[in-house]
Amino acid sequence: RSKSTQRGSYTVFTRQMGTEIRERATLMQHLHKAFDAERLFLMYQPQIDLNTGQFTGLEALIRWRSDNGTMIPPVEFIPLAEYSGLIVSLGAWVMRTACFFMAQLKKQQRAPKRMGVNVSAVQFRQDDFVATVRKALRDSGLEPACLELEITESVTMTGSALFEQRLAELKQLGVSIAIDDFGTGFSSLSYLDKLPADRLKIDRAFVTQIDSAAGPRIAELIIQLGKKLNLAVIAEGIESQKHWDYLRAAGCQEGQGYFIGMPMLETDLMQWIASRG
Numbered sequence: 001r002s003k004s005t006q007r008g009s010y011t012v013f014t015r016q017m018g019t020e021i022r023e024r025a026t027l028m029q030h031l032h033k034a035f036d037a038e039r040l041f042l043m044y045q046p047q048i049d050l051n052t053g054q055f056t057g058l059e060a061l062i063r064w065r066s067d068n069g070t071m072i073p074p075v076e077f078i079p080l081a082e083y084s085g086l087i088v089s090l091g092a093w094v095m096r097t098a099c100f101f102m103a104q105l106k107k108q109q110r111a112p113k114r115m116g117v118n119v120s121a122v123q124f125r126q127d128d129f130v131a132t133v134r135k136a137l138r139d140s141g142l143e144p145a146c147l148e149l150e151i152t153e154s155v156t157m158t159g160s161a162l163f164e165q166r167l168a169e170l171k172q173l174g175v176s177i178a179i180d181d182f183g184t185g186f187s188s189l190s191y192l193d194k195l196p197a198d199r200l201k202i203d204r205a206f207v208t209q210i211d212s213a214a215g216p217r218i219a220e221l222i223i224q225l226g227k228k229l230n231l232a233v234i235a236e237g238i239e240s241q242k243h244w245d246y247l248r249a250a251g252c253q254e255g256q257g258y259f260i261g262m263p264m265l266e267t268d269l270m271q272w273i274a275s276r277g
């Protein structure tokens with residue numbers, strides 16, 4: 001204490017940290033309450049075939065509507081939920097909700113082929129993760145082939161025996177695996193070759209990059225890599241006709257983004273589907 005008062009900067013630093021920790025704790029309490037009060041919900045963003053326009057998939061994206069009605073984006077609370085461990089039950093809820101909605105869609109016409117669900121590293125590491133997925137599928141009656149788990153590159157690239165084992169079990173179960181935000185992590189190409197993934201998701205940053213005239217187009221390289229490794233490729237963050245045209249010409253099969261469809265509530269999505277005829 002006396003030491004910290006002597007050193008002014010040190011005192012300021014700890015005070016700031018104290019404030020941050022308190023703010024985080026408050027946000028955490030609110031998040032737990034929101035989960036209990038069912039103020040967390042999912043939106044679904046469509047994915048399409050860039051050549052045919054065919055509706056191919058959906059991605060479930062979590063949303064939190066706070067007390068005063070403002071929307072708190074997942075980038076702000078997912079890390080918190082991971083830190084507190086809430087992500088395990090939250091993630092299981094996302095998985096179940098997305099599977100049930102997809103199973104319901106499958107009973108109707110014009111359902112897409114698959115539903116993508118984001119999985120955090122913390123969830124993936126749980127001993128009962130595969131059991132949680134299996135249960136969500138069984139309870140909802142959804143075919144495993146209709147579920148795609150989106151795992152970020154950093155999770156998949158650790159190369160540990162546990163991850164390899166878990167991925168193998170999931171493949172065994174029949175779900176597909178997409179590597180999310182591809183290109184932003186630290187993939188070893190030799191490891192990627194062995195990874196039992198089905199799809200690479202080109203990170204939005206590389207789609208944005210298409211707009212700048214100079215420099216290498218990473219998106220194109222990822223598309224070629226996907227071809228060589230026999231992995232499907234989907235681009236996220238398509239915001240213009242230019243993005244779409246460029247990616248299609250480069251051989252990218254599928255895409256999602258605001259230009260194609262925003263993340264939508266179930267009812268809006270049903271309308272979006274209907275309006276496409």
Ligand code: C2E
Binds near residue numbers: 062236237
């Ligand atoms: P992500 O999985 O890479 O999801 C794509 C993000 O890009 C979503 O942000 C989506 O709304 C946004 N997006 C889609 N198209 C466009 C576009 O054309 N332009 C722009 N600017 N953005 C676009 P969102 O919903 O805020 O989610 C952010 C991240 O939070 C996700 O990135 C994912 O990593 C995480 N996340 C979302 N839902 C869940 C969840 O249920 N579980 C876990 N573990 N993570 C989630």
Ligand code: MG
Binds near residue numbers: 059118150180
């Ligand atoms: Mg994703």
Ligand code: MG
Binds near residue numbers: 181201236
């Ligand atoms: Mg992504």
Ligand code: MG
Binds near residue numbers: 181203204236
């Ligand atoms: Mg992303």
